[in-house]
Amino acid sequence: MKWLKTLFWMVVFFFVIHFSLQNRDEVTLRYSIQNYQWFEFTNVPVFFVILCSIFLGVLIGGLSEIYGRYQLKRRLKQNKITIERLEKEIDSLRVSQIERASLLSED
Known part of the structure; x- marks a missing residue:
């Protein structure tokens, strides 16, 4: 499987080159609002513009994915704490019910 992954990346690299x-x-590349020009890059290769835009898209998508995973991990931790608290409550109710049943059987 590792060789297949290596082969895939070699093909991708070949196509990028x-x-x-x-x-x-x-x-x-220019960015301006009305007559105020913010920046201008001259003589930038087209492939550089396209590859940079793809890279930025992947970076933004990756960061949003990392943030989503962080939110899920935090929610999972909160749910585990809630489950532990509820299990303790169930155990305490079972013990009190058993004690109540033993007191009633003694009478």
């Missing part, structure tokens, strides 16, 4: 070599045209 091939894509990069075919998209070497340069573009200018």
Whole structure:
């Protein structure tokens, strides 16, 4: 299975390199609001823009996934505490019911 994973990543790497070599045209990136220009990058390769946007998308998705897992772990911990508290309450009710039954049987 490990060789299959390695083969997969080799194929992905090959396609990324091939894509990069075919998209070497340069573009200018600008961000401006009305007449106020915030930044301008000149002569940026197209593949760099595309790969950076994919990387940022994966990064944002990964961070949201990590946050979701954190929320689930926290909720799981709270539920375990609640379960332990309720089990103790059930045990105490069983003991008190057994004691009450033994007191009634003695009379």
